[in-house]
Amino acid sequence: MPISNCPFKKLYDNDIDRAILPIQIINPHTDLFVDTFGIIDTGADECAVPASIALPLGHKLLAGSIREIKTGNGITKAYSHTTIFKIFHPESYKLLYTLPETPIDFLPNLNVVLLGVKSFLNKFVLNIDYPKRVFSIKKP
Numbered sequence: 001m002p003i004s005n006c007p008f009k010k011l012y013d014n015d016i017d018r019a020i021l022p023i024q025i026i027n028p029h030t031d032l033f034v035d036t037f038g039i040i041d042t043g044a045d046e047c048a049v050p051a052s053i054a055l056p057l058g059h060k061l062l063a064g065s066i067r068e069i070k071t072g073n074g075i076t077k078a079y080s081h082t083t084i085f086k087i088f089h090p091e092s093y094k095l096l097y098t099l100p101e102t103p104i105d106f107l108p109n110l111n112v113v114l115l116g117v118k119s120f121l122n123k124f125v126l127n128i129d130y131p132k133r134v135f136s137i138k139k140p
Helices: 051-057
Strands: 003-007 020-026 033-040 048-050 065-071 074-088 095-107 113-115 125-129 134-138
Touching: 020 051, 020 113, 033 051, 048 051, 051 074, 051 095, 065 095
Parallel strands: 033 113, 048 095
Antiparallel strands: 003 134, 020 033, 020 074, 048 113, 065 074, 074 095, 125 134
């Protein structure tokens, strides 16, 4: 199901409007999940999840595959864990897409989920109209 001309939303009261999708992050090893929101981030190479979400999912953060990555805040450690992402329509909340078991980076200094290019956006056609503050996303 494509999303057409969906309005930007704020994650927090004092935040700016952004292209945001409701998501569910699932640990396929425990079936534990967290419902949250992800920001469509064309500047992020990969999807990234705040480290604080690892424990509710049943992941042992430090047991993940560790690597150093470069972010907008400098170099940080990323702990990779296998997850499933379910993406929902921002207005109807119907399931739109499931990203199957994929290694996703959990970052200690991150406070929002970022939906990046290589593991998410490269599967879609994305149109963003910043003046109108709307976005559209569909399968090619």
